[in-house]
Amino acid sequence: MATLDQKITRKERERQEREEKILELARTMLREVGYLGLSMDRIAAEMEYSKGTIYQHFCNKEEIILALANEALEKRLEMFEAAATWSGAETSRDRMAAIGAAAEEFVERYPQHFSVEQIVRSSSIWEKTSEERRQFMQVCEGRCMAIVSGVVREALAQGDLELPAGRSVEDLVFGLWSLNFGAYTIITSSEALEEIGIADPIAALRQSQNFMLDGYRWRPLSSEHDFNETFDQVKREVFGNG
C-alpha cells in the first residue's frame, strides 16, 4: 500500500513538474515573441514531448495564458499582503502608500507578469477558457480588492478619512486601481513618452495618486507627509530593493 501511494505521488509529482516546465517555457516564449508567437507546436518541440501530451495538461493555448495570468495575480496578491501588513506604517495612509509601492515593485520586478494581465484583458481569451480558471482569477482579483478596501476601511474607522455622500469604499479603490493599471499600461506600451514631455512617469503616477487621496481628504495629506519617502522605504524594507 505504501509503495502504491508512493507511486501515485511520484507520477503526480512528475506531472506537476512537467506542467511547471510548460508554464516556464510559455513564460519565456511569451516574453520573447509575444502572445501571437506563442505556439503549442514549439512548446511541444522544446519540451521534447508530443503535442498530444501538452494538450493533456492544457486543453488549449488560452488556458496556458490564463494559467500564467493566475500566477501573476497570485504573486501580486502576495506582495499586496506583505505591504498591507508592513510594520513600519504609522498611519492608514502610510499603509495605502505601501500598497502603491507594492504595485510599483510588482510591475518592475515581473514585467512579463503584468503584460500577461494586459493580454488577458484585451484579447478575448475568456470565452475559450475553463470556468474553473476564470473563477480563480476573479477570486484573486476580489482578494486584492479586499486588501486595499481593508486599508480604506481602517482609515475610515480611525477617522483619517471620510467618504463623500454616495461614494463607497470600492469606488475609491477603483480609482486607484484604474490610475495604476492605466499608467503602467501606457508606460509599457508607449515608446516615446519622453518626447511628449513625460520624463518620469513613475513620479507622475505617485504624484497623481497622492493628490487623488488628498482630494478625498485622507489625512495626513501629502503636504503634511512625504509619501515618496514611504514608497522608497517600503521598497527597501519589505521588498529588499535598495
Add this chain to the structure above:
Amino acid sequence: MATLDQKITRKERERQEREEKILELARTMLREVGYLGLSMDRIAAEMEYSKGTIYQHFCNKEEIILALANEALEKRLEMFEAAATWSGAETSRDRMAAIGAAAEEFVERYPQHFSVEQIVRSSSIWEKTSEERRQFMQVCEGRCMAIVSGVVREALAQGDLELPAGRSVEDLVFGLWSLNFGAYTIITSSEALEEIGIADPIAALRQSQNFMLDGYRWRPLSSEHDFNETFDQVKREVFGNG
C-alpha cells in the same frame, strides 16, 4: 488632358472607396469576432475580391488594425477639440471637465474604437506595421496631449492652478490620461464589477478625476462647483446626448 485627369481620379476614387469598405468590414468583424477572428480570407470573401487585391491595400493584418486605431484616434481628437472650445465653459476647470466628458462620450459612442486602441497597446502589433502609420498614431496622440496641456496651461496663466515643485504640465495630463484609460479598460474587460462592489464605475471615475484635480488645487474645487453637472451639460450641448 481633362479626361485623363478624370480617369485617374476615378480610379483613385474607386480605390479609396474599396479601402473604406475593407475598413468598414474589418470594423464590424473586429467587433463581432475579435482580433483573432479577424481574417484576411474572410475579408476577401465578403468583399468578393481575391486576397491578393486586399493585400495591395494593406500589406498585412496589423496594418488594418492600426488603420482602424488611427481612425479612432482621429475621432477622439475631433471630440477633444470640440470639447476644448466649448463656449459654455466659465472656468479653466470647466474646460477640463468638458474634455473629461468628451472622453466619456467617446468610449460610450464608439466602444469598438476604444477596444482597437487597447488591442494595439497590448498585442505587439507595432513591429509589423509601417513607420508611416505608426508616426500618424504618435502625431494624433501628441495633438491630443497638446489640447489637454493647453487647457492646463490656460489654468496656470489665469492663476487657477499652481503646479507643485518638480511637476510639469504633462505630468498632470499623464495622470488624467492614465486614470481614464485604466478605468475604461477595466470597465470594458471586467465582467463582474458590480459583484465586487463597484456599482457605478463611471461615477467613480468622475469622482476620482475631480479629487485628483482638487489635490492639485485647481480652482474652483469640486466642493465649490458641481462638475457632474458640467459633464452632463457638455454631453448634451456639445455632443447632443440627451
Add this chain to the structure above:
DNA sequence: TCAAAAAGTGACGACTTGTCAATAATGGAG
C-alpha cells in the same frame, strides 16, 4: 508472465497569413 489500463505519439483536417506566376482588363498609339 501477461492482459488491461494508462500514457504518449504524430499524421491529419481545417484553418491561418502572405506570395507570386499566370491571367484578365485597361488605355493609349497608330
Add this chain to the structure above:
DNA sequence: CTCCATTATTGACAAGTCGTCACTTTTTGA
C-alpha cells in the same frame, strides 16, 4: 478599330497555426 504594353486581379501555393484521435508504447497489478 486594332494591338500591345502596362496595370490590376486572381487563386493555387508554401509555411505556419490549433486541436483531435486512432494508434503505439509503457506501466501496472494480479
